[in-house]
Amino acid sequence: MSVLVFVENHNGKIKKSGFEAVYFGSLLAKNMGVSCHALTYGQNPDAGTLGKYGANEVHVAAYNGDFDTQVYTAMVSEAAQKLGAKAVVLAHTANGKSFAGGVAVKLNAGIVTGVNAVPVVDNGLIVQKSVFSGKAIAHYKITTDVAVMTLAGNSMQPVVTGSDVTPQNIELNLPAAKIRVIEKKTSEGIVPLPEAELVVSAGRGLKGPENWSIIEELAKALQATTACSRPVADTGWRPHHEHVGQTGVAIKPNLYIAIGISGAIQHLAGVNNSKTIVVINKDPEAPFFKAADYGVVGDLFDIIPKLTKAVESFKSHQ
């Protein structure tokens, strides 16, 4: 019996969400008294390092094709059957979310997505997740023989507990892909918003797109990813994939700095799971201060350059 963790391969690299999932899987495996197996695919030179984060064995499937939900579903559910998995863990990423349900169907398993703490084992698995856009916490019990879950990003910091293992090939019978990817566009270099640990975000208080450089300079000093409120994306100052909130991306970084954003409930819905929130606003009555850990009242056009300088000076002394 085992816990099986699926790890995405991003052009031969494993992202932080993959290490988080393996570390989570190893803690769950310990609670269940079983071993932890990781599954990845294609050319993945870093596969062996998953052992460091708690995988007892690492399996590599021979698949190098496009992302196709049915192929991935077959890959993970077949491996789960072969390896006697009682629990299957995937990262709560765009791809993970797209086929986790498929794996559950194939394994006749109950599924809970967006789990954010290690489950309690009690005649089934009791899992925890954030619901109502961060306004409440739910505990569910998965009662089926096999359980499938996706792990919310930044829910835990992966810790090195073991050492590299030698990956082994796993033979699987995969169907032909029906979905053909004809184009793929990703912005290189910057950490995508859903994965970012540090986020600098700005709203209508910036007055216009021409002022965005002060936000970018602060983000650069912190090595943070930038985000914005919805009106900013709607008016085309910033691209839509940067818009956070109920109708945009929901994020959970370690640090969220909100600059010139009022803190409307729909905005908070996407960011109130952040670990630490800093709010900079000239209006001391701005609702965002209620959700903040640190607040600065004043004109952002004065404050941001000063903050950037302070960050740069801190970094240069480290």
Added chain:
Amino acid sequence: MNILVCVSKTPDTTSKISFSGDGKEYNGDGVTFIMNPYDEWYALVKAIELVEQHGGNVTTITVGDASNDIIIRKALAIGANDAIRVDAKATDSNEAAFQIVEVAKQKNYDLILLGKETIDYNGSVLGSLVAAQMDLPYISYGTKLETSDNGVYTVTREIEGGEEVCEVAGPLVISAAKGMAEQRIPNMKGIMMSKSKPLVVVPPAAYDSKVSVVSFELPVQKKGVKMIDPENMDELVRLLHEEAKVI
């Protein structure tokens, strides 16, 4: 084209969240419910647009009790042709998906559209459950969708840090995200017509529960905000480093 659109109800975002005394059930008393925005603005409107272009029929499906009828009538007012409601109290996505499949497999739909996520339980899982049970391809977080009359669909989907354009032959299941369509406000004629459009209520099929609710709780309140002197940004950086330990 025959399109099935999954629509669900959700509390209005501004409403206060509370639970029954034993923490087992969400308390919807006095709460205004709306159609889940992704279902309404993107999935439903896209379905209507496709039928306007290619002909066909838009059917909505909802798993839930009669309190859903308000949002179903709104979907009909926006332009869906007819509606089905499975009269079950779906406690989770596993069950809602099962009930939807029971209905969907009785008819050959060309396309099943749904929202990318419900804003209450934030599952983002129903589409993959429905597609797998029906053995159909599934594309999530569609931001653009086009089709010609040959049954091939071109879909742009959000991925981490970018987007991907895919091509696939139907029938299939697609979840809709922002960009897919523009919100439509029902007009007077739509509202009048919605009253006479068919809303069929069907009993649920027998379902073995896979996931049960243990309890809900409210998160612990933040301790309160610490105000920093705007002239002293070094202090903010120090606190972020030493106290919050995030930089």
